[in-house]
Amino acid sequence: xxxxxxxxxxxxxxxxxxxxxxxxxxxxxxxxxxxxxxxxxxxxxxxxxxxxxxxxxxxxxxxxxxxxxxxxxxxxxxxxxxxxxxxxxxxxxxxxxxxxxxxxxxxxxxxxxxxxxxxxxxxxxxxxxxxxxxxxxxxxxxxxxxxxxxxxxxxxxxxxxxxxxxxxxxxxxxxxxxxxxxxxxxxxxxxxxxxxxxxxxxxxxxxxxxxxxxxxxxxxxxxxxxxxxxxxxxxxxxxxxxxxxxxxxxxxxxxxxxxxxxxxxxxxxxxxxxxxxxxxxxxxxxxxxxxxxxxxxxxxxxxxxxxxxxxxxxxxxxxx
Numbered sequence: 325x326x327x328x329x330x331x332x333x334x335x336x337x338x339x340x341x342x343x344x345x346x347x348x349x350x351x352x353x354x355x356x357x358x359x360x361x362x363x364x365x366x367x368x369x370x371x372x373x374x375x376x377x378x379x380x381x382x383x384x385x386x387x388x389x390x391x392x393x394x395x396x397x398x399x400x401x402x403x404x405x406x407x408x409x410x411x412x413x414x415x416x417x418x419x420x421x422x423x424x425x426x427x428x429x430x431x432x433x434x435x436x437x438x439x440x441x442x443x444x445x446x447x448x449x450x451x452x453x454x455x456x457x458x459x460x461x462x463x464x465x466x467x468x469x470x471x472x473x474x475x476x477x478x479x480x481x482x483x484x485x486x487x488x489x490x491x492x493x494x495x496x497x498x499x500x501x502x503x504x505x506x507x508x509x510x511x512x513x514x515x516x517x518x519x520x521x522x523x524x525x526x527x528x529x530x531x532x533x534x535x536x537x538x539x540x541x542x543x544x545x546x547x548x549x550x551x552x553x554x555x556x557x558x559x560x561x562x563x564x565x566x567x568x569x570x571x572x573x574x575x576x577x578x579x580x581x582x583x584x585x586x587x588x589x590x591x592x593x594x595x596x597x598x599x600x601x602x603x604x605x606x607x608x609x610x611x612x613x614x615x616x617x618x619x620x621x622x623x624x625x626x627x628x629x630x631x632x633x634x635x636x637x638x639x640x641x642x643x644x
Contacts, residue, residue: 327404328395328397330393334392339352358537362470364535366535366537368520369526369538395486410489411481414491425475433482454478456471476489510561535547535548547616561593563599564589573592576605
């Protein structure tokens with residue numbers, strides 16, 4: 325028999341009721357179906373209000389779904405055993421500020437079932453992993469935002485969870501801290517931990533994720549590996565043109581994806597098929613084509629394109 329998946333959702337929907345009389349309904353999540361395999365680093369990507377944090381809150385049993393189902397290792401999110409298997413770093417962690425970092429980790433470890441010498445050893449390990457050993461005797465109220473992020477990550481991993489759920493884990497971290505966070509996530513994956521994290525920092529997704537889900541307006545609009553998502557796009561060509569004005573370009577009758585002025589030159593993006601037609605018409609107008617090359621389609625390009633498509637299709641509505 326196959327082991328249950330670390331995370332599985334089926335048609336997960338969340339609708340909030342707002343206003344004094346609760347007459348106004350806002351759908352934050354609609355029919356979200358995900359299957360996250362063991363050992364994956366899985367990214368939730370989307371603009372603000374896309375439904376990423378709502379998904380995480382449902383998985384952590386902080387809010388209840390209106391309909392649909394969520395399972396963690398085959399268990400309901402409110403099951404005590406499921407919660408023991410999960411480490412959680414919220415978007416805005418707020419640890420007890422009058423405890424020292426070491427005391428806070430001791431509390432977190434005891435709540436997770438650790439104790440004695442095992443707990444003491446584990447506290448030392450996670451302090452080292454998060455670069456917080458030297459600050460461990462300070463009260464948390466004296467920590468910077470980045471230090472709070474680090475000590476909160478330490479509490480999330482202290483009990484060696486099988487599943488890590490991280491909401492904007494690099495928020496408040498400087499470039500060195502972001503690198504350390506990425507290294508730690510990758511080391512957890514090497515240990516066999518499944519990691520779900522949501523972020524708006526696309527380079528982190530490209531560097532870390534095995535698979536990505538793009539949410540817009542509470543709906544899943546793209547899902548796959550970074551390579552699958554990027555390589556599945558229609559080939560695009562970049563051309564640098566001289567001797568032709570932006571106004572003339574618009575009259576040539578060739579569909580253009582984008583144009584950008586580079587001094588007296590124009591950087592133009594168009595489809596692979598349309599590029600030959602564009603070159604011919606530019607030359608007919610007395611212009612020059614000084615460079616033609618395939619455009620590198622990045623995850624950021626896909627993200628922006630997906631948001632624009634969603635806006636045009638009026639997907640979803642107002643999102644909490």
